[in-house]
Amino acid sequence: MNIRLLGTITLLLALGAGGCATMQGPAPDAAHSSRNALDWAGTYKGVLPCADCEGIETTVTLRADGSYSKRMRYLGREVEPLVSDGRFTWNEAGTIISLSGKTPAKYRVGEGRLTQLALDGSAITGAIADHFVLTKMDDRIIGKHWKLVELRGKPVPKLGKEPYFILQAKDNRITGFGGCNGFSGTYTLDTVKSRIHFSQLISTMMACTPGMDVERAFTDVLAQADNYSLDGDRLSLNRARMAPLARFEAVYLQ
Numbered sequence: 001m002n003i004r005l006l007g008t009i010t011l012l013l014a015l016g017a018g019g020c021a022t023m024q025g026p027a028p029d030a031a032h033s034s035r036n037a038l039d040w041a042g043t044y045k046g047v048l049p050c051a052d053c054e055g056i057e058t059t060v061t062l063r064a065d066g067s068y069s070k071r072m073r074y075l076g077r078e079v080e081p082l083v084s085d086g087r088f089t090w091n092e093a094g095t096i097i098s099l100s101g102k103t104p105a106k107y108r109v110g111e112g113r114l115t116q117l118a119l120d121g122s123a124i125t126g127a128i129a130d131h132f133v134l135t136k137m138d139d140r141i142i143g144k145h146w147k148l149v150e151l152r153g154k155p156v157p158k159l160g161k162e163p164y165f166i167l168q169a170k171d172n173r174i175t176g177f178g179g180c181n182g183f184s185g186t187y188t189l190d191t192v193k194s195r196i197h198f199s200q201l202i203s204t205m206m207a208c209t210p211g212m213d214v215e216r217a218f219t220d221v222l223a224q225a226d227n228y229s230l231d232g233d234r235l236s237l238n239r240a241r242m243a244p245l246a247r248f249e250a251v252y253l254q
Contacts, residue, residue, distance in 0.1 A: 033094030034109040043169065044114045044134035053077045059169075060107070060114060060134055062088065062097070070103055096121060112136040112192035138191040141228070142167050146235055150247035151217045159211050163218055164251070174198060174222075178215035180208035185222075194229065196237070198222045221245040 034040060041064045047055040054076035061069040068088045073081040086101030096117065099105045106121055107114040116132040117123060124132050148156050148163040156163065165176030167187060175184045185201035201222060208215075225237040225245055233250035 035090050035094035038109065038111060040109050042139060043137045045137055045169070045172070046134040047075070047131075048116065049128055049131050050074065057171075058134060060099075068099055070099065070101075070105075072103065091121075107134070112190075135189070136191050137169055138189065138230075140230055141189075141235065142169050145251045145253055146248035147251045148214075148218060148246060149249050150244075151214065151221065152245060153243065156214060157210065159214065163214060164248075165222075174201075178203060178211075178218045179213075180211035180215045181206050183219070194227050196225060196228045198225065218246070 041062055043059060043061045045057070045059045047057050050056045053074045057073040057075055059069075059071045066087055066089075068086060070084045071081050072083075082103060084101045084103045086099060088097045088099045090097055096106055096108050097114075099107075104119065106117040106119060108117060108123075113136060114134040115123075116134070123129070144166065146165050148165075150156060159179055161177060161179075163177055163179045165174055167174055167189075172186050172188065173184060174187045176182070181204040183201055183203035186199050188197045188199075189195070201219065203219075221237055224239050226240065227238050229236045229238060229244070235248040235250070236244040237246045237248075238244050
């Protein structure tokens with residue numbers, strides 16, 4: 001979804017306009033702050049509003065040693081991504097981090113998400129508030145080779161090449177093999193609610209026997225899945241609370 005906003009919104013964010021400030025509640029218990037109580041280290045990603053482009057695809061990686069990496073890609077513009085590295089610090093309450101370096105920023109740290117704040121630390125409110133959230137990527141599922149082992153409760157028949165998929169962190173791409181053809185597309189992931197959605201799936205156009213029946217069913221599963229469950233190296237794609245649509249096992253390639 002393209003997010004186009006007036007240039008003044010970006011200016012207000014950069015300046016930390018006082019109109020964005022919210023009421024401050026009682027100081028939180030430091031022993032139960034985001035810093036101490038949450039598994040905050042990891043990679044967060046989202047598309048933030050942009051005044052003169054389709055959105056700013058932003059990826060922030062926070063490390064336990066206090067360092068970070070940040071990548072900002074301006075969608076719809078022929079410019080190189082802006083990449084920066086540096087250190088981040090916590091506020092006294094352990095709820096907000098400040099990124100140093102050439103792209104300074106402040107984020108409120110929550111369960112599985114970073115919410116960008118104005119540079120003065122005030123919250124962004126109103127209709128655009130939900131667009132300033134980065135969601136934590138689940139490194140237990142991203143980047144692994146997931147081999148299809150079961151479709152709608154039935155084992156996958158042996159084929160010349162095993163169907164699989166891989167979720168790539170860069171550009172939220174999914175690639176894989178359906179049983180006859182290679183395919184690719186995009187995905188969205190909500191690690192807090194274990195939600196997943198696949199879109200823009202395309203594939204090569206070969207006809208195979210066997211393999212086409214498995215591929216059709218596999219493609220249908222990807223179109224229907226809206227959540228996932230993970231148990232170690234076993235992954236299930238599901239729809240609502242029904243029985244799993246498909247099951248996969250992680251394969252560690254040499």
